[in-house]
Amino acid sequence: MTKVIGFCGSPRKNGNTHFLIETILKNAAEKGFETEYVSLNKADIGFCEACDACRKSGKGCVKKDGMQVMGEKMKESDVWVLGTPVYWWGPTAQMKVFTDRWYGLPRETFQNKKVILVVPMEDTEEKTASHVIGMYQDAFDYIGVEMADIIVAKGVMEAGAVQAKPDIIKQAEDAVNKI
Template identity: 35%
Template sequence: MSQKVLILSASPRKNGNSDMLCDRFMAGAQDAGNQVEKIRLQEKNIAFCQGCLACQGNGGACVQNDDMAEILEKMIRADVLVMATPIYFYNMDAQLKVLIDRTCPRYTEIANKKAFFIATSWDERREAMDVAIAGFRGFLACLNNVEEAGIICATGVEHGGDIEGKPEMTIAYEMGKTVI
């Protein structure tokens, strides 16, 4: 049965290393017969959460009029979520964190799905990604029955394209193929 896969690429650079891993994951998932959509957060207008909690009293509608309502609807409807980020100062980048914060109006509806995490870092140490992975897991812990299905960590990739030829490219493709 075909799955709806939503890839959320938080790389500010088109064809940056984490974005390229998203494309490989997407190719694998498509080759396995799934419907895949990739959203580049950099190309969307997503404002910071204001913390006003108006969404909690008005049926889950955010008071801000931007692209987040459409993205959140897609997150709810997806069977599989893939969240990808470069590592900045040993954490996920601001684009991904803002997206996570903006799920507040309807986060309880993001349920019954699998989630993957992709991270890239110029640092060679895998531990450089621990805080970002903890943030991803913390987000999943707030959701209903969302299973961590896989994590890809690519280290030592500083400049766009450094990921080419690295084993993580194959890992991303193969992980995408596991979505069935």
């Protein structure tokens, strides 16, 4: 069965990222897909130390923390909903630390995977999300992951503000049709 996992890079409970990921997962579940939600804020993922032990040994990362569980979740799923608000024109620290640790994962983790990228932000200019989108698009081109959809939620500052944006909610509801 197709499995869809939402990785939430916002630390805010009931924030905009959380709401959009849950909307996508709800629609995925209605389509009969298996779904799971993960808060990266609570995932106990440490920094990549660039020791290169993963590449030298071929046995993966020597750091034993929450990333072992995350790596398994990534491997066992088919679609990742990666959600991060824009923080200082980039992803949140939670999402970046998680992404850095992909360096130590086996290549097969990325085979045949699709991503729906979700990016809320206060700004109303699309350009403000361009670094987050560009970073992930380039990374996915490099590791061979398909970007199935990108949802940018502009003009949302307060937690839950996106709930008053029907056009963005519709995009999130439709995203599952692209996987």
